[in-house]
Amino acid sequence: MIGPGDIEAAAAVLEGVAHRTPVVTSRTLDERVGAHAFVKAECLQRTGSFKFRGAYNKIASLSEDERGRGVVAFSSGNHAQAVALAARLLGAGATIVMPADAPALKLAATRGYGAEVVTYDRYTEDREAIAAALVKERGLTLVPPFEDPLVMAGQGTAALELIEEAGSLDLFLAPVSGGGLMAGCATIVKARCPNARVVGVEPEASDDTRRSLAAGERVTLPDVPRTIADALQLRAPGVATFEVNRRLLEGVVTVSDAELVDTMRFAFERMKLVGEAGGVAALAALVAGHVEVEPGSRVGVIVSGGNVGADRFAELVLEK
C-alpha cells in the first residue's frame, strides 16, 4: 500500500525533471457544469502523458547495477514512451513490448526515445509473459505500468500539483485503466482534502474497475474491450491498485466512445488542449453530466494524455 508520504517523496524525485503541467480553467466548462473545474493538462507532460511521472520515479530508485542491465516494460503506448525517456534520462537501456496495432505515433515516439521495441498481437499474445521472458533471459528490471508502489506514487504527483495550484477540491475525477494514476491520486487527494469525493471514469466497453467495485472483487472482462480509448483497453484492474481504489473511490462512471470524441473536440476548441480519447475520459464524464456535481463546488480533473495523431483526430471529429 502507499500513503501520502510516498507521493510527496515522488514529487521531490520529479522536481525539475517532470513538467509542472498547467491547470487550465474554462468559463464555458464552468457554466456547463455549474461548478469550478480545474483541469490538470497532463497532455503537456513530457512524452505526452502522466506516465512519465511513475516511470521516472521507479527507474530513479534502481541501483546503478540494475540500470546498467536495463529495464523492460509492456504498454499500449504511453507507458512505453514514458519508460523509454525516463530510462534514457537515467542512463538505462530500455526494451518495450508494444501491441503491433498501437497508434503509429506512439510506436515511432518510443523508438525515437532510443528504446528497442518488441511487438506482439494484442488479441492473441500475452504481453506479460513476453516481458517476463525478457527479464529472465537478459536480466532486465520490469517497470510495471501500474502494479508498483513507486509507479503509483509517481502518478499521484499529478493530483498533488493540482491541489497545490487549485486549492482544496470537493470532487476529483481521473480516468481508470490499470488504476495506477487513480490509486496515486486518490491517496493524496484523500489525505489533503478528506471530504473530497473521488470518482473514476472508464469507457463503457472497458468497465472492469466499475464491475470490480460492484462485485467487491477484481472482475476480468471476457474479451479485450473494443474502444477508441486505446490507453484504457484493459481487461482487469491491478491487484494492488484495486486494493487502494476500492477503499478510496466513491465509484466509477462510464462514457461512450461518442462522448469521448465530443470531448476531444470540446478540449480542442474551448480549452486549446490536445487530448487523446482515453486522456479526456474524466473530462467527458463531467461534460456529459455523468457525475453528480454540487453547484459551485471545486472539481479537479485529470486530462491524462494527448498522444493522438492529427489524422486520427481529424477522422474522429469529422466522422461524427
Place this chain on the structure above:
Amino acid sequence: MIGPGDIEAAAAVLEGVAHRTPVVTSRTLDERVGAHAFVKAECLQRTGSFKFRGAYNKIASLSEDERGRGVVAFSSGNHAQAVALAARLLGAGATIVMPADAPALKLAATRGYGAEVVTYDRYTEDREAIAAALVKERGLTLVPPFEDPLVMAGQGTAALELIEEAGSLDLFLAPVSGGGLMAGCATIVKARCPNARVVGVEPEASDDTRRSLAAGERVTLPDVPRTIADALQLRAPGVATFEVNRRLLEGVVTVSDAELVDTMRFAFERMKLVGEAGGVAALAALVAGHVEVEPGSRVGVIVSGGNVGADRFAELVLEK
C-alpha cells in the same frame, strides 16, 4: 513610441488577470532546429490568443465614464474576443465590428462573451469607417487592434514573461499582422537582451511588413491577401507599430500556407498545442528553416493563438 517601462507597467495591470501561459519545449523541435527553442503558448491565453493582454491593458486605463459609455473594436476575430472579455471583466459594454466570413467559432465566442457583433463584408466595406461611425453616434471608445501604445505594451508582456521564464534569448520570432504584438515584444526583448536578433514572420500572400521594411516606408498591398491565416490578413502595417518595428527588427521572413498546415500538425502532435494558422506562423518559419539559427542558441517563439475549429483543423490536415 513605447519603452520597456510601458511593458513592465502593463505586466502589473495584467497580474492575476491574464494567464501566465506556459513556455513549452520539445526535444524533437530542438533536434530539428539545432538550437534551444522556447515556445510561449499564447493559444492557452484567455480568449485563445495574446490579444487579451493589449485589450485589457487599454480598457483598464479608461475612466469610469468612458467605460460606462462602452467600447468598440473592429477585428477579424481574436481582438474581438479579447475586447469582449476584457470589457466584461472591467464592467464596460462592447460592440465589435467583425467580417461576416470570420470563422464561426470566433463569431460565436465573441457573442458568448456578451458583446454586440456588427458584421461587414471584408472585401468591399471599410471596417474602420464603420467603427468610427459608432464612436461618433454612441460615444463609444475605440480599442484599436494595434495602433495604440497601451495595446502594444500589453502584447509585449508575452515576451516579458517568456524571457522571465526561459532566460536570455539570442533570437526572437513572432507573427506580424498589424505589428502590435511584435512592436511590444521587440521593445522588451531588445531592452532585456540587447544582442538578440528579432525577426517577424508573415504569410507569403500577406507580406506587407516585409515589403514595407524593404521599401523603408509603409507599403499597402493592392488586395486583401488570401491566406488560411485569417488572423494575419492585413493590407498594411500600422503607422506607430511600423515606426517601432522598422527600428528593432532584423527583418521579416514569410511562410506558405502549406507550411502553416504542416506546423499546425507539428504543434498538435509533437507539442500538444492547438495553434491556428496565423498563430503558428513564427513556429513555421523556424521548423521550415526560413530563419538562420546559430547552432545551440536560445530561440524564443510566440505561438500567438489557437482559435481554430476542430472541423477546420481536420479539413486542413487531411487535405494535405
